[in-house]
Amino acid sequence: MKVTIDKYSGFCFGVVYAIEMAEAELSKTGKLYCLGDIVHNNMEVDRLNDMGLEIINHQQLGELKDCKVLIRAHGEPPETYHTAIKNNIQLLDASCPVVLKLQNNIKEGYEEINKIDGQIIIFGKEGHAEVQGLLGQTDGKAIIVASTDDLDKVDFSAPIYMYSQTTKSPKAFADLQEEIRKRKEKAGNSEFVKFIVNDTLCRQVSGREPQLKEFAKENDVVVFVSGKKSSNGKMLFQSCLKENPNSYFVSEEKEIKEEWFNPNSQVGICGATSTPRWLMENVAKNILQLKAV
Numbered sequence: 001m002k003v004t005i006d007k008y009s010g011f012c013f014g015v016v017y018a019i020e021m022a023e024a025e026l027s028k029t030g031k032l033y034c035l036g037d038i039v040h041n042n043m044e045v046d047r048l049n050d051m052g053l054e055i056i057n058h059q060q061l062g063e064l065k066d067c068k069v070l071i072r073a074h075g076e077p078p079e080t081y082h083t084a085i086k087n088n089i090q091l092l093d094a095s096c097p098v099v100l101k102l103q104n105n106i107k108e109g110y111e112e113i114n115k116i117d118g119q120i121i122i123f124g125k126e127g128h129a130e131v132q133g134l135l136g137q138t139d140g141k142a143i144i145v146a147s148t149d150d151l152d153k154v155d156f157s158a159p160i161y162m163y164s165q166t167t168k169s170p171k172a173f174a175d176l177q178e179e180i181r182k183r184k185e186k187a188g189n190s191e192f193v194k195f196i197v198n199d200t201l202c203r204q205v206s207g208r209e210p211q212l213k214e215f216a217k218e219n220d221v222v223v224f225v226s227g228k229k230s231s232n233g234k235m236l237f238q239s240c241l242k243e244n245p246n247s248y249f250v251s252e253e254k255e256i257k258e259e260w261f262n263p264n265s266q267v268g269i270c271g272a273t274s275t276p277r278w279l280m281e282n283v284a285k286n287i288l289q290l291k292a293v
């Protein structure tokens with residue numbers, strides 16, 4: 001059996017930046033709060049917990065005072081910064097530069113579209129941390145669209161500026177745009193009413209999809225390693241599965257099943273932008289120790 005780890009899988013630069021910032025602080029003080037899971041991977045969160053990182057939620061942030069809190073790569077809405085100032089909390093801001101740029105674009109778009117009575121649409125998952133940060137740029141007024149079912153909330157006779165959560169699939173984003181165009185046409189005024197699409201997908205994720213599809217085709221069995229809460233993990237795994245039906249999703253090595261493999265299998269291990277390399281290496285080691293192998 002041959003086991004290969006995809007060299008392009010693993011942390012994106014946004015996650016690397018946040019983890020390095022946390023590690024630098026923890027090595028100096030041994031204590032740091034982080035607002036929400038620093039990365040959607042329980043194994044990596046556990047590793048950082050052992051170093052002194054404590055994950056808190058927004059309610060706990062409101063109760064803290066005079067301490068340091070890390071903002072993770074997903075970014076935060078303006079209220080979080082207001083709370084920090086009020087409670088004398090020093091923020092270590094590891095918001096990903098790609099997310100910060102998107103927040104800024106949406107803020108500008110919101111100011112502009114307010115003057116023409118239009119709407120901001122964000123293609124994303126309701127309640128997702130990054131989406132909350134984006135929604136905050138519009139005073140909570142943007143319409144979150146997770147699928148075409150949510151399009152009933154949109155007024156197609158009014159102007160629309162469209163954006164996307166950074167980790168959505170390019171195909172799903174294109175399909176949604178198409179559906180909006182159709183509905184605008186049906187509303188009968190598509191030529192005169194603005195519909196501006198801002199492609200705000202992160203290339204660290206969308207760039208991985210085609211490469212990952214090739215990787216999935218090259219191997220007999222694919223083991224995709226990711227936290228269950230990772231949006232890009234779910235999306236990239238589906239891409240693998242489409243190319244190779246022998247693709248399996250695991251969050252840690254103990255979920256591996258012997259029956260997936262045979263001694264002649266060529267096995268590919270890959271993962272999301274939140275999957276640590278050490279975890280993919282553990283999975284590889286465990287597969288090579290299986291009895292059937």
Ligand code: SF4
Nearest residue numbers: 012014073096098202
């Ligand atoms: S996936 Fe892209 S936007 Fe999200 S943290 Fe990584 S680099 Fe930043």
